[in-house]
Amino acid sequence: MSAALDFIYLASQSPRRRQLLEQLGVRYELLLAGAEEDAESLEAEIADEPPEVYVARVTAAKMDAALVRRAARGLAEAPILCSDTTVAVEQQILGKPLDAEDAFRTLRLLAGRRHRVITAVALGQGERRVQALNTSVVEFAPLSDTQIRDYIASGEPFGKAGAYAIQSQAAAWISRIEGSYSGIMGLPLFETAQMLRQWGV
Numbered sequence: 001m002s003a004a005l006d007f008i009y010l011a012s013q014s015p016r017r018r019q020l021l022e023q024l025g026v027r028y029e030l031l032l033a034g035a036e037e038d039a040e041s042l043e044a045e046i047a048d049e050p051p052e053v054y055v056a057r058v059t060a061a062k063m064d065a066a067l068v069r070r071a072a073r074g075l076a077e078a079p080i081l082c083s084d085t086t087v088a089v090e091q092q093i094l095g096k097p098l099d100a101e102d103a104f105r106t107l108r109l110l111a112g113r114r115h116r117v118i119t120a121v122a123l124g125q126g127e128r129r130v131q132a133l134n135t136s137v138v139e140f141a142p143l144s145d146t147q148i149r150d151y152i153a154s155g156e157p158f159g160k161a162g163a164y165a166i167q168s169q170a171a172a173w174i175s176r177i178e179g180s181y182s183g184i185m186g187l188p189l190f191e192t193a194q195m196l197r198q199w200g201v
Contacts, residue, residue, distance in 0.1 A: 051088035087162025134188035136179025
């Protein structure tokens with residue numbers, strides 16, 4: 001890669017992914033969807049699709065859209081990073097809550113049990129792309145309805161897969177983690193760093 005283009009594009013609105021890239025010391029520029037794009041439609045679920053397949057498909061679709069976006073805007077060539085995270089209980093996908101009651105149903109389901117946090121990450125430029133999948137297991141302690149409603153009142157569940165963020169007050173409910181803390185946050189740093197090294201970033 002040219003020294004003059006020693007950066008990547010990050011096609012994600014997530015402040016957590018920005019923070020994690022900065023933790024790796026990677027220079028990036030945001031490549032966000034414009035008002036003319038229906039970015040939410042990329043995350044539409046398909047009936048009976050396994051969560052791991054769903055996350056990989058959504059990440060690939062985000063990459064397709066980001067590559068088109070960069071070209072359409074006439075921006076300099078550089079690798080593009082995309083990622084998607086979902087939470088799953090068995091084969092049930094728990095995406096971003098639609099409203100407070102949806103968040104309550106999700107957190108009530110997660111309380112006192114184990115769930116998977118699945119994050120796909122992709123790096124692409126031109127015809128070349130690589131993609132990796134990270135799965136972690138998180139165990140929640142039992143929760144009271146009051147605890148759940150207080151958390152929802154904080155506004156933290158909204159915009160988060162599974163209606164919680166591991167780096168928020170919900171961390172107090174997590175009794176056990178198996179896997180990648182950064183993957184649960186939304187960008188598995190081990191896999192991401194490996195991919196970036198392959199590209200010479």
